[in-house]
Amino acid sequence: MLVWLLRGILLVEILAAVMLHPADAGPVVPFVVVFVLAVAGLTLVPGYVVAIIGASPRPAGVGGPTLGAAVAEWLAFVAGFVVIMPFERWWMGSDAIGRLPPGRRPVLLVHGYMCNRGFWWWIRRELRARGFAVATITLETPFSDIEIQADRLVERIAALRAETGAEAVLLVTHSMGGLVARAALRKGAAAHVARFVTLGGPHHGTVVARAGLGRDARQMEPGNAWLAELNRVETTEVPTTTIWSTGDEIVVPQATSRLAGANEVVVAAMGHVAMAFSPLIRDLVAAELAADAGASAAPLTDAGRA
Numbered sequence: 145m146l147v148w149l150l151r152g153i154l155l156v157e158i159l160a161a162v163m164l165h166p167a168d169a170g171p172v173v174p175f176v177v178v179f180v181l182a183v184a185g186l187t188l189v190p191g192y193v194v195a196i197i198g199a200s201p202r203p204a205g206v207g208g209p210t211l212g213a214a215v216a217e218w219l220a221f222v223a224g225f226v227v228i229m230p231f232e233r234w235w236m237g238s239d240a241i242g243r244l245p246p247g248r249r250p251v252l253l254v255h256g257y258m259c260n261r262g263f264w265w266w267i268r269r270e271l272r273a274r275g276f277a278v279a280t281i282t283l284e285t286p287f288s289d290i291e292i293q294a295d296r297l298v299e300r301i302a303a304l305r306a307e308t309g310a311e312a313v314l315l316v317t318h319s320m321g322g323l324v325a326r327a328a329l330r331k332g333a334a335a336h337v338a339r340f341v342t343l344g345g346p347h348h349g350t351v352v353a354r355a356g357l358g359r360d361a362r363q364m365e366p367g368n369a370w371l372a373e374l375n376r377v378e379t380t381e382v383p384t385t386t387i388w389s390t391g392d393e394i395v396v397p398q399a400t401s402r403l404a405g406a407n408e409v410v411v412a413a414m415g416h417v418a419m420a421f422s423p424l425i426r427d428l429v430a431a432e433l434a435a436d437a438g439a440s441a442a443p444l445t446d447a448g449r450a
Contacts, residue, residue: 145284145285145286146229146258146259146260146282146284146285146286147229147230147231147232147233147260149286150225150229150230151230151231154180154226154230157179157180157183158176158180160179161175161176161179161180162176164179180222180226181222184218184221184222184225184226185218187221188214188217188218188221188393188415190355191352191393191394191396191416192209192214192393194351194352194393194396195209195391195392195393195394195396195398196208196209198351198396198397199390199396199397199398200390200397200398200399200400201399202390203390203410206390206410206411206412207390207412207413208390208391208412208413209390209391209393209413209415210391210413212413213391213413213414213415213418214391214415216414216415216418216421217391217393217414217415217416217417217418219418219421220415220417220418220420220421221417223421224259224262224263224417224420225417228262228263228265229259229260229262229263231262232260232261232262232265232282235262235265236261236262236264236265236268236280239261239279239280240307241277241278241279241304241307241308242307242308243307243308243309244277244308244309244310246309247437247438248277248308248310248438248439249277249308249310249311249312249313249314249338249436249438249439250277250278250279250304250308250310250313250314251271251276251277251278251279251313251314251315251316251433251439252278252279252280252281252300252301252304252313252314252315252316253267253268253278253279253280253281253316253317253318254280254281254283254297254315254316254317254318254321254322254324254325255280255281255282255283255317255318255319255321256317256318256319256320256321256322256344257286257319257320257356257360257361257364258286258356259286259318259319260282260283261280261281261282263318263420264280264420265420266420266421266426267420267421267425267426267429268280270426270430271426271429271430271433274430276430276433276439277308279304281296281297281300283296283297283321283324284296286358286360287357287358287359287360287361288358288359288360289359289360289363290320290323290324290327290359290360290363290370291327291370293324293327293360294324294325294327294328294331295328295331297324297325297328297333298328298331298332298333301313301328301333301336301337302336305336310438311336312335312336312337312338312438313336313337313338314337314338314339314340314341314433314436314439315337315339315340315341316341316342316343316429316433317340317341317342317343317345318342318343318344318345318419318420319343319344319345319346319394319395319416320345320346320360320364321342321345322342322343322344322345322346322347322386322401323345323346323347323363323364323371323374325337325340325342326347326374326380327374329380329381329382330374334380334381334382337382338382338383338436338438339382339383339384339385339432339433339435339436339439340380340382340383340384340385341384341385341387341429341432341433342384342385342386342387342401342403342406343387343388343419343425343429344387344388344389344392344394344395344401344416344419345386345388345395345401345403346364346394346395346400346401347375347378347386347400347401347402347403348366348371348375348400348402349364349365349366349367349368349371349400350364350365350366350394350395350396350400351365351366351396351397352393352394352395352396353365366400378403378404378405379403379404379405379406380403380405380406383407383435384403384405384406384407385406385407385408385409385432386401386402386403386406386407386408386409387401387408387409387410387411387419387425387428387429388401388402388408388409388410388411389410389411389412389413389414389415389416389419390410390411390412390413391412391413391414391415392414392415392416393415393416394416394417395416409428411424411425411428
């Protein structure tokens with residue numbers, strides 16, 4: 145469903161650009177490209193305004209949003225929502241891993257709101273190059289209850305274990321995917337998850353969710369009953385690392401990504417979508433996964449931390 149929604153939005157933007165193209169403005173294709181890029185940039189502006197106004201106090205020595213980070217976020221947004229996710233089957237191919245040697249554990253990547261598995265195109269490729277066995281999931285529909293999406297994640301974990309023969313998986317999530325994973329853990333998945341890494345998770349809600357559509361957007365609003373119940377016990381049942389950025393323009397206030405009892409890594413300036421294309425995030429995630437003895441058959445390079 146999301147693929148067709150994103151394709152529809154892109155088609156509307158292209159048609160609008162063609163209609164607005166002045167007859168004496170030269171070739172239409174460059175105009176369309178500039179128009180689509182401009183729309184992507186304008187889409188991010190309200191988020192940055194809210195992020196600056198509602199910013200969390202930053203840890204000492206960690207800076208906030210920068211112009212360079214905003215440009216990187218714009219490019220990541222275009223890559224993700226215009227180029228890759230509307231055509232995720234072309235980019236992602238098969239998720240098949242097959243049987244793993246005894247003791248090996250697969251990595252399962254879980255995307256966030258209004259995304260599909262194409263969000264992970266670059267990071268999946270990078271983790272596989274480092275020797276990890278990596279799979280993904282697409283949570284459909286994009287506007288459904290997080291509890292329903294958690295049920296699908298539980299099913300995907302079971303299917304991945306059956307495929308690989310592993311007793312447990314390693315979860316890496318982005319944004320709302322962190323809430324989906326936490327809901328899945330309390331549904332019994334904790335027995336089959338060895339490690340949990342959450343990137344930019346709105347664990348205590350984000351004010352930006354008030355502009356979202358669907359039941360899941362309502363569940364990400366600060367102070368709602370569902371989130372309060374999920375956070376009645378913040379500490380997860382498995383080793384957990386939460387990675388968040390002081391420049392996140394979608395999860396506001398940014399420190400909502402904190403979880404009691406979790407290891408915490410804070411990065412400076414980085415935008416929400418840019419995490420999917422960041423070498424720093426790749427290295428941080430790889431280091432966390434490598435801490436699990438069954439994660440990889442190949443030695444990993446040292447990862448830097450902010």
